[in-house]
Structure formats: C-alpha cells, structure tokens
Amino acid sequence: MNTATALAAEPQDFDVKELPAPRHSRRLAVVTETYPPEVNGVAMSMARVVDELHRRNHDVQLIRPRQPTHASGANAHVDEVLTRGLPVPLYPNLRMGVPSKRALVQLWAKHRPDVVHIATEGPLGWSALQAAQHLELPVTSDYRTNFHAYGRHYKVGLFSKAILGYLRKFHNRCDATMAPTEHIRRLLADQGFERLHTVGRGVDTQRYDPARRSDLLRGEWGAGPDDLVCGYVGRLAPEKNLLAVVAAFRALLRQQPRARLVWVGDGPMRAELLARVPEAHFVGQRSGDDLATHYASLDVFLFPSLTETFGNVTTEALASGCAVAAFRSAAAGELIDSGLNGVLAQDESEAAFVAAALQTGHDLATRRRLGAGARRTALRLSWAEIVSQFETVLEDAITRREIRSALGQLRLSQS
Known part of the structure; x- marks a missing residue:
C-alpha cells in the first residue's frame, strides 16, 4: 500500500496495547575495514548487524574502504561513505582503509552521529577513534581477531607483544568493547582491557538448514547417503591448524574406509594440503545458498583452529545439522556440549x-543424534537477540558520555 492509499483508507479500530513499544531511533556511524562482497566472518556478521539496525529504524552511516568489486547501491538502505583502500598484506583479496582522521572529523562535525561503532582496529579504525575523540563522540568497538595469536604463524611472533599493546591502547580509549564470547572477555580482562561486554554472534537458520542436504552433491564426492563425509569450511591458512584435520581424516579413514573429506575455501595452504590428501575434494570458495548446501551435505564438521575470537563457521555448521569436532575455544568452547551436539577435544x-x-x-546413529542436537543449539542463536544486546551496549555508552558531559558543564558553571 502506498502513502496516498494509506491516507485514504478507512481508519481501523485497534488496541494500543497491541502496538509494538516505541523504539528510540539513533544516528549510528559504523566503521569497518571489511564488508561484503568480501567473504570472511567479520564482513558477514557486520552486514547482518547493519541490516538488523536498519530494520530497527536506526539511521546507519557505513564507513568502509572502496572495494574493486563494489557495486553502487549494494547497500541502498544505509548511507555509505567509501574511503581509499589498500590490499591487506598476506590477504590480497581483502582491503584495509587508509588514515582518514581529517575527512571523518569534517564529516561528523557536519552530521554528528549519536555514537561511533568501530568493528576493526586497522588504519581506518584508528582514524575513526581519533576523530570521534576529537569531537567528543561516544565510541564502541568490537574485538574480533586474534592478531597477536596470528603473528606466530606469519613469522612476526616477536611483534606479538607490541600488537597486543596496540590493541589494548585502542580498545581502552573506547567507551565499551564487545567481546564475542565470555572466554575471550575474561582473557582480555586479564590482559588489562577495560569496559568489556560479551556480545555473541547470530546465525541465519533459514539459509543454513539441514533440509539443504544434497545426495546428488554427496554423490559427486563419491559418498552414498549413509557414508561419512567430514569437512572443513574456511581459509586454508597456517593459523587454522589444518594439519589436525588431515590427521583426523586419516584416523577416520582407518575406521571407515568409505569416509570422504571436503575442503571448502581457498588460501596459501591449498597446495600443501592437496599433496598430503590428494583423495580429498577441494571445492574452492563458496557463498550463499551454494555454501549452505555444502555445509548441509557434510556429516561432521572438523574445526581445529585455536586462533579464532568466535568462528562464525561453527554456528553455520551447527545450524546445518553438522556434528562438530573442535577445540574448547571461541564459539565452539561455549556452544558445543560434548555428546549432545558434537565433541570437544x-x-x-x-x-x-x-x-x-x-x-x-563414530557411526551413523551417533552422527545423526549429534547433528540433530547441533540444529537445536543453532535455533537459539537469533540475530535479533544479538543486535538487542548490541543496542544495549551502544545506549549505555551514549548515556555514560552524556552524564560525563553534564557533570563537566556543571563543574564549569560552579567554577
């Protein structure tokens, strides 16, 4: 119904109690150095948060690097501000922003947001933090990537202490920092990070659904309906501890000779992994419904990473009805209940x-029982609930900044 039709329509009787509670709309500036069409956990989860914030009637200004594949109007429901971007070292398919403090000060001085949320701690994120502090705007941030842990895998381990120091300095200048799990929040607190809140990640249980399981796809992998298919989804890189997947598959193969291994993703370790398990299926990077079909066609999801702050692939696998084998860290450590929806090392x-x-x-009955438990777990992880928690942290930061400003004005008036 268009506006004119709506105005001309007959008034309808309604009960005020049935109307939704009024929502306080905010002007939000969201700064991130990665966003779709880039494919990674930060990009995909930030897109879901932005979409949900818009649905809740907030005015969202999205500030991010311009991508070579950017299409105009891809985010028509938000005000996009695109900055210059450079390739990320070791991750050439990703972009990072360049220092932009002056431009952001000018932008926000003209159109002042209620709060600035910074998703990434790169050059653009640092510029946003400095600009927001210059304008005395409340700032919240996400802690999303264990850069100091990744350093061990990319020959920069000597700099891990310096990187951690930078991250602590960055986040402690914010009014609030959101950690994705309670375990990460405690670790950060032990390292001197302040004003921490736990805000998890949701999962799209309509896209990631066991109903997408494809016997045709499994047949392409040489697997029958009841054969074991285990797989990994993600970047094929050293920090993901992928040789543990190779070892696990070899052990499963001795137990079940018809077992199959599927690698979904790409990265610098592809050639090495192909040499170690030439019989495995390397299907490359997948997205959208195609990715969801690949998840649902697995039986067991092998996730050996010890460097995640969350690991969105864990929730996607759970939603797809995959039994998960993982270490007791990140999302797996909080969501996997051994014997009910997977097994933790x-x-x-x-x-x-x-x-x-x-x-x-171990056997077909175990896999089916754990897969059903995985799906039940995922159904509790709605994005609506996660963004409600996100909103609460933003509102708290705004209120605290308003109180500090009022107290400052009071002191000035009394001096």
Whole structure:
C-alpha cells in the first residue's frame, strides 16, 4: 500500500496495547575495514548487524574502504561513505582503509552521529577513534581477531607483544568493547582491557538448514547417503591448524574406509594440503545458498583452529545439522556440549582433536543424534537477540558520555 492509499483508507479500530513499544531511533556511524562482497566472518556478521539496525529504524552511516568489486547501491538502505583502500598484506583479496582522521572529523562535525561503532582496529579504525575523540563522540568497538595469536604463524611472533599493546591502547580509549564470547572477555580482562561486554554472534537458520542436504552433491564426492563425509569450511591458512584435520581424516579413514573429506575455501595452504590428501575434494570458495548446501551435505564438521575470537563457521555448521569436532575455544568452547551436539577435544593437542573427531564420526546413529542436537543449539542463536544486546551496549555508552558531559558543564558553571 502506498502513502496516498494509506491516507485514504478507512481508519481501523485497534488496541494500543497491541502496538509494538516505541523504539528510540539513533544516528549510528559504523566503521569497518571489511564488508561484503568480501567473504570472511567479520564482513558477514557486520552486514547482518547493519541490516538488523536498519530494520530497527536506526539511521546507519557505513564507513568502509572502496572495494574493486563494489557495486553502487549494494547497500541502498544505509548511507555509505567509501574511503581509499589498500590490499591487506598476506590477504590480497581483502582491503584495509587508509588514515582518514581529517575527512571523518569534517564529516561528523557536519552530521554528528549519536555514537561511533568501530568493528576493526586497522588504519581506518584508528582514524575513526581519533576523530570521534576529537569531537567528543561516544565510541564502541568490537574485538574480533586474534592478531597477536596470528603473528606466530606469519613469522612476526616477536611483534606479538607490541600488537597486543596496540590493541589494548585502542580498545581502552573506547567507551565499551564487545567481546564475542565470555572466554575471550575474561582473557582480555586479564590482559588489562577495560569496559568489556560479551556480545555473541547470530546465525541465519533459514539459509543454513539441514533440509539443504544434497545426495546428488554427496554423490559427486563419491559418498552414498549413509557414508561419512567430514569437512572443513574456511581459509586454508597456517593459523587454522589444518594439519589436525588431515590427521583426523586419516584416523577416520582407518575406521571407515568409505569416509570422504571436503575442503571448502581457498588460501596459501591449498597446495600443501592437496599433496598430503590428494583423495580429498577441494571445492574452492563458496557463498550463499551454494555454501549452505555444502555445509548441509557434510556429516561432521572438523574445526581445529585455536586462533579464532568466535568462528562464525561453527554456528553455520551447527545450524546445518553438522556434528562438530573442535577445540574448547571461541564459539565452539561455549556452544558445543560434548555428546549432545558434537565433541570437544580434551586438550589442545593434535591427538586430542583426532580423538574428538573419532568420537563425533563414530557411526551413523551417533552422527545423526549429534547433528540433530547441533540444529537445536543453532535455533537459539537469533540475530535479533544479538543486535538487542548490541543496542544495549551502544545506549549505555551514549548515556555514560552524556552524564560525563553534564557533570563537566556543571563543574564549569560552579567554577
């Protein structure tokens, strides 16, 4: 119904009690150095948060680097401000913003947001933090990536302490920092990070659904309906601890000779992994419904990473009805209940991960029971609930800044 039709329509009787509670609309500036069409956990989850904020009637200004594949109007429901971007070292398909403090000060001085939320701690994120502080705007941030942990895998381990120091300095200048799990929040608190809140991640249970399971796709992998298919989804890179997947598959293969291994994703370790398990299926990077079909066609999801702050692939696998074998860290550590929806390794050794994989994929009945439990877990992880928590942190930061400003004005008037 268009506006004119709506105005001309006959008034309808309604009960005020049935109307939704009024929502306080805010002007939000969201700063991120990665966003779709880039494919990674930060990009995809930030897109869901932005969409949900818009649905809740907030005015969202999205500030991010311009991407070579950017299409005009891709985010028509938000005010996009595109900055210059450069390739990220070691991740050439990703972009990082360049220092932009002056431009952001000018932008926000003319159109002042109620709060600035910074999703990434790169050059653009640092510029946004400085600009917001210059204008005395409340700032919230996400802690999303264990850069200091990744350093061990990219020959910059000597700089891990300096990187951690930078991250602590960055987040402690914010009014609030959101950690994706309670475990990460506690670790950050022990490292001197302040004003921490736990805000998890949701999952799209309509897209990631066991109903998408495809016997045709499984047949392309050489697997029958009841054969074991285990797989990994994500970047094929050293920090993901992928040799543990190779070891787990070899152990499963000895137990179940018809087992299959599927790698979904790409990265610098592809050639090495192909040499180690030439019989595995490397299907490359997938997205959208195609990715969801690949998840749902797996039986066991092998996730050996110890460097995640969350790991969106864990929730996507759970929603797809995959039994999950993982370490007790990040999302898996909080969402996997061994014996109910997957199995957690007893310690951080490769042997423990292999043992967890053997338990998870033991037989058809076990896989089906754990997969059903995985789906039940995912159905509790709605994005609406996550963004409600996100809103609460933003409102708290705005209120605290308003109180500090009022107290400052009071002191000035009394001096």
